[in-house]
Amino acid sequence: MPSFKVSLLDYGAGNVRSVRNAILANGYEIEDITDPAQIAQAKAIIFPGVGSFGSAMRVLQEKGFDGPLRTYLSAHDRPFLGICLGMQTLFESSDEHEDGRPAIPGLGVIPGKVIKFDSTKIAVPHIGWNGRIVHQESPVLRYVADDEDTYFVHSFYAPVIEENKEWILTTTTYGDQPFVSAIQRGSVVATQFHPEKSGSTGLKVLQGFLEVRIAESLDADIKTETKLTKRVVVALDVRSNDHGDLVVTKGDQYDVRENHKEGVVEGRGGVRNLGKPVSLARRYYQEGADEIAFLNITSFRQGVIEDMPMLQVLEEASKNIFVPLTVGGGIRSYTEPISGRTWSALEVASRYFRAGADKVSMGSDAVHAAEAYVASGGTKTGTTSIEMISRVYGVQAVVVSIDPKRVYIKSKEEVDSKHVVVELGDDQLGPTGERLCWYQCTVKGGREARNICAVTVCKACEALGAGEIMLNCIDMDGQCNGFDLSLMRAVSRAVSIPVIASSGAGTPGHFTDVFSKTNVQAALAAGMFHRREVEIEDVKAAMHAHGTATRKSS
Template sequence: MPSFKVSLLDYGAGNVRSVRNAISACGYEIEDITEASQIAQAKAIVFPGVGSYGSAMKVLKEKGFDQPLRDYLKGRDRPFLGICLGMQTLFESSDEHEEGAEAIPGLGVIPGKVIKFDESKMAVPHIGWNGRILHQDSPILKFVDAEEDVYFVHSYYAPVTDENKEWVLTSTTYSGQRFVSAVQRGSVVATQFHPEKSGKTGLNVLKGFLEAVENGTFDQAKKIDIDPAAHTDLTKRIVVALDVRTNDHGDLVVTKGDQYDVRENHKEGSETGRGGVRNLGKPVALASRYYEEGADEIAFLNITSFREGVIEDMPMLQVLEQASKSIFVPLTVGGGIRSYSDPKSGQTWSALEVAARYFRAGADKVSIGSDAVYASEDLVANGGKCTGESSIEVISHVYGAQAVVISIDPKRVFVSVKESVNKKHVVVELDDGSVGPNGEKFCWYQCTVKGGREARDICAVTVAKAAQDLGAGEIMLNCIDMDGQCNGYDLPLMRAVSGAVSIPVIASSGAGNESHFVQVFKETGVQAALAAGIFHRKVVEIEACKNAMTKSGIEARKSSKRNT
C-alpha cells in the first residue's frame, strides 16, 4: 500500500480525468489541491497542464498558487511531476501569450524561454508519437525501454541550450528541430509528452516517478554522453473511428454505413424494406479492444439524434468517462460541438461550455464539423478577419489549437474544364482511374454540413485554410464518395488539403486493406490515417497495417511490451 497520496494541481483546463485514471491505475490515491496552503504540505505534486501558457499562468496567479509553487520547487528536493504545459511553466517565459500583450513570466525554475515551432518548416502543432534521446540514466525511466515512443501534442517547445542542459532528461527531434522532451533535477521532473496518453509506456513513466517518490531514489540519476547527431522520428498514426448512435431500441451502439447510410439494406417483413441500425458492438468495449490492438488514437463520432440537447447528452459523456478509465491513448469526440439554445427552456450554452463538458468527461480533442464550415464562410465573407466569436476560436483560445479538430466532409463535383469553375474554388486534377462518370479529369471538393445532407458553396481547401486561420490544430478529412467503398483514400483530395495548410491532416474514408495506409502516407502529406469498418469487421488488423507501413519504410509507433 503506497505511503502517500498524490496531490493533483488541476487548474481547470482540459482533460485531467485521464491523468487521474492513470495515477489510479498505478495504485495511488489522489487528493486535489484547492487551496494554496496545501502546496507546502504535499508529498508529491502532479501538475497536468492543458491549454495556453498565458492563461495557465494567469489562473495560477489568480488562485495564489504561483508563489507557493516557486517555494515548493526552490530546493529541488520536493517531488514534482509537470506534464506538457506543466513542464513549460517551469521556464522563465513563453512566446505563447495574447497578441500585442506583454509576455507573462513563468515559474522561473528553469532558465530560458519557450518558443513556437517554425510553421514554414514543419506541421504545427507537433502531434503524435515520437521517440526520446536519453540524457540522464534516471530511475523515472527504469520501466521504459529506450526505443518506446510517447505521445506529444504541442505547438511551443523549449530548445536545448547551455543554460538548461543540466536539467535535460530526454530530448526529441521534430523535422530536424531538437527540443526538451523531459527534465529532471533532484526530485523535480517534467515531461513535454503526455504519459497519461502514451499507453503502457506512459503508465510505466508514471510508475517510475511514483516509485522514486516512495523509495527516495531521485538522486540516482546520472548524466549520459549523447551523440550530437542522434535524432528521433515522428510516426504516422493509425486512428480508429467509432460512429456512435442509438439504435431502434434506444441502445448506444457503434455502427458503420456506406456514405453515411447506417441501416441494413433489406429486412423481410419491414414496411420500408429497410433493416435496423447496424450494430457492430458497444462503444467502450470496442474502443478497449482497439487500444489493446495498438490504435494510436480513438475517435468517438456522435451521429445519434442528439442535436436538440447536446449538453445533456449523458450517454456519450458516460462513454468518455468509462473509456478513459482504461484507455490511455488520445480520445477525440465529435458531433454537435457548437453554441445552441434549448427551444424548451430557452437556456443557451456556448460552444465553449459544450466542449468543456466533453473535456471534463475524458476527451482530449473535440471535432467540429458543420459549425466549422459556417465559420469558414463567415471568415471569407468578412475578408479574412477573425471575430474571435466562432466555436473554433473560443475553444482554441482556452484549450489550445491542439484540442480542436476540424472534420471536413466534401463530395466531388466533376468538371471537364478547369476554367468552368468559379475561381473561389480549388480545382484538382484527378489520378488515372478516378475520373468522373463522363470521363471528367478534374473536380472540386464541395463541403457538406448536417452529416452530408446539405451541400455548401465552399470547397474543402478553402475551409481547411480558414479553419487553420481561426485556430484549429488538426483536420480530419473525409470524402463522402469514398466512404465505405474500401477502394482507398481520395489521394488528390489529401494532397490538395495537406499541401495547403501547415497543421496536421488525418486522412479518412476509403481504407480497405493494409496497402491503402502505405499508399496514403507515401503519396500525400497526411500525418495520420483513419479507418472504421474494416477494423470493426476484422477485415484488417491494426498490427497488419503497422507491419506493412514498417516494411515500406514508414515509421509506426513502437510500444511497450511490458505489463504495467
C-alpha cells in the same frame, strides 16, 4: 501498497480525467489541491497542464497557486511531475499568450523561453508518437526501453540552450528541430509528452516517477535524432439505435441502417450494430491503435449538455484507455428550447474535456465559420467555436472534420475561380473520364452542399485556430478502394497543420499509399477494423515493411 497520496493540481482546464485514471492504474490514491496551503504539505505533486501558457499562468495567479509552487520547486527535492503545459510553465516565459492581454511570466524555475515551431517548415502542432534521446540516467525511465515512443501534442516547445542543459532528461527532434521533451533535476520532473496518453509506456513513466524520484547524471548520448511516427487512428461512429442504446455503427455514404428485414416497415432495417463503444474502443487500444475517435452521429434534439450517455462513454473509456481520445458531434453554441438558456461552444467542449476527451472535432459549425471568415475578407471575430475553444485549450485541442464531395469538371473554366481545382489520378477519374474536380464541402452529415471548397475551408479553419484537419471524402466512404490521394495532397500542401486522412481504407496497403504519396500525418479507418477484415497489427506490419515510421505497440 503506496504509503502516500498523490496531490493533483487540477486548475480547471482540459482533460485531467485520464491523468487521474493513470495514477489510479498505478495503485495510488489522489488528493486534489484546491487551496494554495495544500501545496507545502504535499508528498508528491502532479501538474497536468492543458490549454495555453498565458491562460494557465493567469489561472494559477488568480487562484494563488503560483507563489507556493515556486517555493515547493525551489529546492528541487520535493517530488513534482509536470505534464505538457505543466512543463512549459516551469520556464521563464513563453510566446504563447492570450490575445489582447499582456504576456505573463512563467514560474521561472528553469532558464529559457518557450517558443513556437516554425510552421513554414513543418506541420504545427507537433501531434503524434515520437521518440526520446536520453541525456540522464533516471529511475523515472527505469521501466521504459529507449525505442518506446510517447505521445506529443503541442505547438510551442522549449529549445535547448546552454543555461538549461543541466535540467535536460530527454530531447526529441521534430523535423530538424531538437527540443526539450523531459526535464529532471533532483525530484523535479516534467515531460512535454503525455504519459497518460502514451499507452503502457506512459504508465511505466508514471510508475517510475512515483516509485523512485532521484536522478543521477549520464554524460553519453546514444541516439542523435528521433522520428515522428505516422498514426493509425480508429474511428467509432456512435449513435442511438431504435431502442435508445448507444452502438457503434458504419455505413456507406452515411447510410447506417441494415437492409430490409422481415417485420420492419418501409423496407429498412434497424441501425447497424457493430458493438458497444467502450468495449470496442478498449479492444482497439489493446491492439495498438495510436488514437481513438468517438464520432457522435446521433441527431441532437437539444444538445450535448443533456447527452449523458455519450459523456458516460468517455468517462468509462478513459478509465482503461491511455491513448488520445477525440470526440465529435454537437460541439457548437445552442439554446435550450425549454429553458431558453444559451450554452457556448466553449462550455459544450469543456463538458467533453472533463469527461475524458483530449480533442474535440467540429464539422458543420467549422464550415459555417470558414464561410463567414472568407466573406469578411479574413477578419476574425473571436466568437467562432474554433476561436473560443483554441484560445482557452490551445489549437492542439481543436480538430476540424471536413466532409467534401467531388464535383467533376471538364476544364477549369467551368468552375468559379474561388474554388481550388484538383487533378485526379488515373485510377480515380470521373464517371465520364473527367480528370479534374473541385471538392465541395457539405454540412449536416453530408446532406447539404455549400458553395465553398475543401481547400478553402481548411485554410480558413487553420487561420481561425484549428490544430488538425480530419479530411473525409464522401465519394470514397465505405468503398474500401483507398483514400482520396488527390484530395489529401491538395489539402496537406495548402495548410501547415497536421492532416488525418479518412474515408476509403480497406487494406493495409491503403495506409502505406497515403503515407508515401501524400504529406498526411495520420490515417483513419473504421469499418475494416470493426468487421475484423483487417487488424491494426496488419496495418502496422505493412507500414514497417514499407519503411514508414510507426509506433511499436507495447
